[in-house]
Amino acid sequence: MYRSIALAAVLVCAAGAAFAQGGKVTVVTSFSKDVTDPIKKAFEKAVPGSTLEVQNRNTNAGVKFLEETKANNQVDLFWASAPDAFEVLKGKKLLAPYKPKATGIPEKVGSYPINDKDGFYVGFAASGYGIMWNERYVKANKLPTPKEWQDLAQAPYFDHVSISAPSRSGTTHLTIETILQGEGWAKGWRTTKEISGNLRQVTDRSFGVPENVNSGQVGYGIVIDFFAFSSQGAGFPVKFVYPSVTTLVPANVGVVANAPNKAGAEAFIEFLLSTTGQETLLEPSIRRLPVRPEVYAKAPADYPNPFKDKKLQGLLTFNADLSEKRNQAVDVLFDQLITFQLEPLKAATKSLHELDAALAKKPNPQASALAKEARDLIAAMPITDTEAAAPEMHAAFTGGKQKTARQAELEQQWSAFAKEKYAAAKAKADEGLKLAR
Template sequence: MTKPFRTLTWLIAVLCSNPAIAKEKLTVLTAYHEDVVSRYETAFEQAYPDIDLAVIWKMPHDALPYLSRPQQSGVDVYWSASLRNFLALKQQGAWQKLGIDRGGLADKLGAMPLIDSDGYFCVTEMAGYGFAVNPDYLQKHNLELPKTWQDLADARYQGHLALPIPSRVGFAPMMIDSVLQQYGWDQGWALLSGIVANTRLVESGATFITDIVGSGERGIAPSIDFFTASAIANGAPLRFIHSQPTAYSPAHIAIAKASQHSDAARRFVNFILSETGQKLLFHPDIRKLPARAAVYADKPGNYFDPFAESAEHPVVYDPNRALPRLALNNALFDRLFTDRLQRLQNLWQQLRKHQRFAKTDQVERLLKIRQLLTAVPINTAQAETPSVQQIFTDRSTDKKAEAAAQALEQAWRNEIDSRYSDAENLLKQLEP
C-alpha cells in the first residue's frame, strides 16, 4: 500500500469515527418559500456547522399525508403555517414535546395562544390581517383610511372595495372568522352583509386582490400584510393598514415523535425562536412578524409591532376556535352573498337611499328591512354544534355528509330568499 493511499484511508476512518467532524443530518419539512428557507438554512448551518440541514418542501395538503406515513417519512421537524395540520397530527400522536427554554417568549398574544396547551408545538411568526389601500385612489374619491371592519360597511365605501371569497381564496376563511369572533356571530354576519354591499367579490388569490387595488380598479381590499408588502416591494402603489384590533395567522413548529435526531431538532427550534432567528423575519424578502417581543426594539422603521398593538387594542381572535367552523362559514358566506351578490347590493343601495331621506314614520320599517338583509339562517348554538360543523368539514370526502350539507344549504336558501323578498316588498311600499 502506497503512502498517499494509506493517508487517505486514515483520513476517511477519522472522519467516519469522529462525531465532532461527521455531520448529523436534520430533515425539516416546510411550506416556506425558497427565499425564506435559504436564509435560515445558511444562518443555521453557520451557527451549527456539525448539522447538515436537509429541507423538504410540501404544501399543507401534501404535508399531512406525508407526515402520517411510517416513521413520519424520516422528517425531524415540521415548520409551516398550517395550524390544522399541527392539530391533526397531534391527535395522531405524531409530535414529541418541544422541551425547549421559552425564556423571553410569551405564551399568549391577547386571546391567541403562542404555544400548544400541551407543549407539542409553538408559534414562530405571524402574519396580520388588515386592509390593502391605494392612497391615491382614496384621495381622488375623498375617502378616509379605514381602521376597523366597521368602517368598511359605511355607505361612503360603496363601490370602492374588493373582498376575497373565503371558499376560493386560501387566506380568507380565517380572516372572515376573525370578524365573527370580534363582533359575535349575529353582529359579525350583519357587518359582513354591509361590507359585501360595497364590494366586488374576488375569486382568485391574494396577489390578484393587491393587483385590483394597485391598478386603481378599487381602493381598498381586506388582505394579509406580507402579501401587500410583497406587492409594495414590486412597485405597487399600496399601503397596508392593520385592522383594530388585529387578527393574526400564525406559523408553528414541531418535532416529530419518530425523529432520530431530537437533540439537533431542538437546536433548530431554539435557533428559529432565538433573537438571531427571529430578526431574520425582518428581512425585506421575508417581512413576517416575530413571536419574540424583545426583537421589535431593533425593528426596521415603520415595521408593525403586534405586541405593542395588542397592548392598545387587545387581540380577540383565537385561530384554534376558528378551525372547526371554517367550512360551515364558507358555505354560509356563499349562500348569503356570493350566490345573491347583485340582488343583495341592489337592496342595500335602495335601503341607504331611503335612509338618507327617511321620514319619522318610516324609521321602524327601514329598521325591519335592515334586519331582513343582515339576518342569518343558522344561529350561534347551531353553528357551534360539532356534528353540524363536521358535516361541512367532511362533505368533500363523505357522500352522506355532502347530502346533509346540501339539505341544510337548501333550507338556508329558502329562508334567505324569503327574507330578501320581504325586504323588496317593504321597499316598494316606501316608494312615492
C-alpha cells in the same frame, strides 16, 4: 447591538452543537418564496451541513397532502400561519410534540398564547389582520381612508373591496372568526355581510387580494398584515391599518409525526426562535412581527411592536377551541351566504345605499323603517352559533354518523335561504326608495 450578536452566536453554537447532524429537512409550508428564501439561506448558514427543502402548498392543500401521504410520510415540518390548520393536524395525530429549548420568549403576544398548550406546535412570529388599500386607486376615485371594519360597509366603498374566501384562506378564516368572536355571532355576521355587500370580488387564494390591490384592480383588501408590509417592502403604493377588533395570532411551526429527520426538524425550530432567525423576519420581503421582544430594536421606524403598542395589547383573546369546532360551518356559511350569492347581496346593498342617500336628503320615517327591515333581512342567519358548533353539524361536514343532513343538502338550504332574504331585502329597500324620493 454587540450583545445581541453575541447572544445569537451563542444560540447558534448551541443549536449547531445540539443538532450538528442537520441533513435534509423537508418542510411543507404555505409561506411564499419571499419568506422562505431568506430563512432557508440563514438556516443553512447557521446550521452547516443542513439543507432546507421547501414544498410550497397553500394551508389547506398542505393539510390534505399530509393526510394523503401519512402512510409513508416524507415531511419533517409543517409551517404555516393559521393555528386552525395545526389544530386540525393535531386532531388527526399528524403532529409530534416538541418543546423548544430557546428562552426569552414571552408566554403571549397581544393576548394570544404563543405556543400550543399541548406542545404540538410552536409560534415563531405574530400576525394581525386589517385593511390594506392602494393609495393611487383611492386618490383617483376620491375615496376615504378606512379605520374600522364597519367603515368598509359604508356607501363610498361599494364595489371597491376584496377579500379571499375563508374556505380558501386560513388567514381570512381567522379574520372572520375574529370578527365573530369580537362582536358575537349575530352582530359579527351582520358586520361581515354589510362589508360583503360592498365586495368587488371574493378570491380563492389569500394572495389574490393583495395581488389585486397592488395592481390597482381593487381599492381595498382585507388581509393579514404581512401581505401589506411586504407589498410596501416591494415598493407598491399601498397602506395598511389594524382595526380595533383584530387579534394577533402566531404563525406556527410543528414537527410532523414520524418525521424522517426529526433532529433536523427540531434544529430548524430552534433556529427560527433564535435571535438570528427572528431578525430575518424583519426583512422587507417578509415583515412579520417577531415573538422575541428585543429584536424590535432593529426594526424600521413605525414597525408595529405588539409588546409595546397599546393598541395591539388590549385585543380580544382568540378562542381557538370555539374556532375549531365551527371551523367548517363558518366556511360553508360564508361561501353559501356570500361568495356564491354575491350578486343578490350586492344588489340589495346597492339599493340600501341609495335609500340611505335619499333619506339623508329628505328624512322619511316609513322609509327608514323599511331600511331597517331590509338590513335585518340581510343579516338573518339560517343557524345559530350553538347549532354551528354542535357535533351534529361537524358530522355533516366530516361524514360522521349522527349528522343533521348531507353537506350538499345543507348548502342548498343555506343558499336558498340567503337568496330569498336578499331578494326580499332588495324589495324592501326599493320600496323605501320610492317613498323617500
